Amino acid sequence: MSKTLHHGLLILRVLSEHPLGLTVSELAEAVSVHRTVAHRLVRTLEAHQLCRRDHQRRIVLGTGLVSLAEPVQQDLRTLARPVLDELAETTGATAHLLVRDGAAQMRALMVVEPRGALVHVSFRPGQTHSIERGSGGIALLAHGPHREGERAEVTEARANGYAVTEGEVIPAVTGISAAVPARDGTASASIGISVFEYTDLGRLGATVARAAKGLGELLD
Numbered sequence: 001m002s003k004t005l006h007h008g009l010l011i012l013r014v015l016s017e018h019p020l021g022l023t024v025s026e027l028a029e030a031v032s033v034h035r036t037v038a039h040r041l042v043r044t045l046e047a048h049q050l051c052r053r054d055h056q057r058r059i060v061l062g063t064g065l066v067s068l069a070e071p072v073q074q075d076l077r078t079l080a081r082p083v084l085d086e087l088a089e090t091t092g093a094t095a096h097l098l099v100r101d102g103a104a105q106m107r108a109l110m111v112v113e114p115r116g117a118l119v120h121v122s123f124r125p126g127q128t129h130s131i132e133r134g135s136g137g138i139a140l141l142a143h144g145p146h147r148e149g150e151r152a153e154v155t156e157a158r159a160n161g162y163a164v165t166e167g168e169v170i171p172a173v174t175g176i177s178a179a180v181p182a183r184d185g186t187a188s189a190s191i192g193i194s195v196f197e198y199t200d201l202g203r204l205g206a207t208v209a210r211a212a213k214g215l216g217e218l219l220d
Contacts, residue, residue: 007031008041012061015051019103019131021058061103076189077110079218083191084112087211091204093193094121095211098136098177100188101128106137109189121173121194135175136190138163139212143179143187162205162212163192172196176204178212183220191215 010031015022022030028038042059045051049064080097088095092114101107108127113120131137132151141150142157157163162178169175177192191212198204 004041007033007037008045011038011041011045012050012065015059015061016100016103019060021054021056021060023058027059065102076219080110080191080215081112083211083215083218084110087191087193087207088112088114089116091193091195091207092116092120093195093204094123095191095193096123096136097180098190098192100131100140104131105129106131106134106140106190121170121196123170123194129169133165134169135163135165135177135192138165139177139179139190139192140187143181160205161209163190164201164205170194174198176201176208178205178209180212180219181216189215 011027014027014030024038024042025035027042028035031038033041042051046053046062049062050068051059052062054060076097076099084095084097094114095112096108097110098106099109105128108123108125111123111125113122129137131140135157138151138153138157139162141147141154142163146155146158153163153165162176164174164176166174173194173196175192175194176198177190179187180189180191181187192208193204195204
């Protein structure tokens, strides 16, 4: 295994967990290398737009990751389509696939509207919102370890296996989402539904969680 490449990838992983960025010294400590080595790694990643320095000179993830992710996201769309179709028809609600966009945002990658529902939520792919708001982001945060000061909704989602928020992304709309688990135990995408009203939250949550698990198995 290439130790240099390993450390560079570790830096990207660490940055994904720190949306406010880190200094070179903090990165060096996080990946257990000398500050000089960390500096060279950061300069190389910067040259490929995989990280950048913000206005405070802290290192954050770069836009080059979006280009790298696009082919993967296309495969994800292909695999997710039948899962979302079934979820939308089973629940009679708008189903959506969200992906983590950088360190602090979620982006709607796919939206599938139910064919038979008289009323349903409508929004377009590409929309973004904070990972700290909305069931899709809460589901991803809940998939990770407990964080000091985390929202009660995150803690509850971790216990239930799905996240629920009301009116946080679209007014008067309830979001119910679950993280799509990757083979290594991490998650960077979530599946969910958006509804105006519901009668059995537990059933909907369990249905969403099964769909997310099913997509995760297809991605293995």
